[in-house]
Amino acid sequence: MLTYDVDVWSIRKRADRAKPHQVRWRVGPNTFGKSFKLSTQADGRRTELLAALRDRQPFDTESGLPEAELKELLAPTWYAHARAYVAMKWPTVSAKHRASIADALATLTPALVTDTRGAPKPRVLRAALYSWAFRLCHDSEEKWKPRTELETPPEHIAAALNWIERKSLKITDLNTPSVLRSALHALSLKTDGKAAAANTVNRKVPIFSNALRYAVECELLTTIPLDKVDWTAPETDDEIDFRYVPGAGLSKRLIDATVEQGARGEHLRAFFGCLYYAAMRPAEVTDLRKSACHLPDEGWGELVFGASTPRVGSAWTDTGESFDTRGLKRRARKATRSVPIPPVLVRIVREHIETYGVAEDGRLFRASRGGHLLSKEYGEIWKAARLSVLSEADAATPLAEKPYSLRHAGVSLWLTSGVAPAEVARRAGHSIAVLFRFYAKVIHGSQKRSNEQIERALMDEDEEPGK
Incomplete structure (x- = not known):
């Protein structure tokens, strides 16, 4: 129990003791003492107790310690x-x-x-x-x-x-x-x-x-x-280096080249198509199900997805499986995101379903032996396709180094096509702030074209008669 009923007495000297200098104090009904070899040590301890009293700290009746010292003693590691x-x-x-x-x-x-x-x-x-x-x-x-x-x-x-x-x-x-x-x-x-x-x-x-x-x-x-502490975390350069993001033509050639890598490449053509034409994250594509696909015979379709399945290891998941099914990144757990998809992707996905069907749970893409598609598997297909398309010099650079480059390429295509940044952010599952941070150069280029269009409109307005 803590109390303010405390007295700190004068130092008592007992010459017949190995530690002759004793500090004594009372906390509530209990008396406490501490002996020291040197008088300076005893005086220092008495000063600490008096300082705690001046700071209006209550003392503990069990240990005799001021509140701050008691917390220090009982503090966990x-x-x-x-x-x-x-x-x-x-x-x-x-x-x-x-x-x-x-x-x-x-x-x-x-x-x-x-x-x-x-x-x-x-x-x-x-x-x-x-x-x-x-x-x-x-x-x-x-x-x-x-x-x-x-x-x-x-x-x-x-x-x-x-x-x-x-x-x-x-x-x-x-x-x-x-x-x-x-x-x-x-x-x-x-x-x-x-x-x-x-x-x-x-x-x-x-x-x-x-x-x-x-x-x-x-x-x-x-x-x-x-x-x-005067310490600052290292600065990060989040902006994407667009020297190494494939353009529209190269992205299409790379996707086509995956088909040439054998049966697994053919199976994964639609997977890479979703990364580019729908700007999906790989973990979102691996969880894409037939029920989320609106694939009309003609025109634009739509993908609606509300989960992703990143691989993190069985030690960390609730189920003990290596994949963790969760909500969309930076969204509420049950939130969904719809992305209109162009006719070319509609055709690719329809052909994929007609050729390969779907898994028991409706997933479009599976590993070669069933189960969830592994990043290692689609990464190897991408690596082979990249080497078959790029020159030796380009292959030695980070150009289109990872499948994720197709997502960057897809978002960049939307921005350069004149789609409003807010709509691009919605389709890509970004916040506006993140979009501007990562795609600053592309957005700046689009703004420049917009400024030129506004300037031409203003000039046309000035040239109208009677104005």
Whole structure:
């Protein structure tokens, strides 16, 4: 119990003791004492107690400590807090975000230790943190529990977890700027000690910040301490380098070239067509179902989709499968997005359904042995098609390096065709801000043409008689 009923008495000296200088104080009905060898030590402790009284801190009747010291004593370690943070976030976030949280925490936690004596090898410690400490699993009642409670880790993993549990700093130590800087420095490096990519750092730092915010919510910290350190995340260049985005002609040749790569290439022609003509994300195309396709005999059709199936690994999904079916990116879980598709894609998709049918759940595209289409499979087809179309010099550049380039090409085509940016953003599933950030050069070029059209209209208006 906390109380303000406190008295701090004068230092008592007992010459017959090894520690002759004793500080005594009373908290409520209980008396407490602490002996020191030197008078200066005793005087320092008495000064701390008096300072707590001046700060109007209540004292604990059980331990005799001021409130601030009691919180420090009872504060969990960073490692314990990080595990509590994972348990709080896990049920409500996507499988991909779960893996990102584990990755970020496994990167910075080894930096938040009292010392490195007896430390396990870095790769062992990372595996222990990433795959065990910061991972939850379903128990027999389908409730989320820490993996370490449901499985017995190998001996070397158990030893690593025991070490980090003993050596982890207190969560309150993160109020110290030097400790914060160590954590941020760790987030800026790869496992080999080299500088991490800017996008990687900017993905991990918000997770660290969110974990600190949760510490404030749990009243373990009073404020988020990141502003105590003069540290800036590396800048990212989000704008697409359009030197390497294929134009309309090259995009069509590349799609046609996939057909020449054998039976799997023929099966995936419509997959690549959706990336270009509908500017879909690969994870959206892999989940595209027949029921979402409006394919008239003539004219434009429409695709309506409301889910994507990125591959993240079975350790992170609710179902234990390697694919995580979730809502559209940056949309409400049940939101849908409709995209009008030109007659050329209508024909390609119709031919695909007539030739290959659909999976039992209605999906248009399957892996060669059934199941979900893997990025490795369509990536290999794309790589072969690219090498067959590009010159040796162009193939050595990032030109159309990945299938995702077709999505960039599709969005660019819409913009250069004069489609309003707001409509392009809607069809592509972007926010306006993201569209302007990634496609700034294309939008700027379209604005220039629009300005020229307005200027010509104004000139024609001036030349009209009687005006």
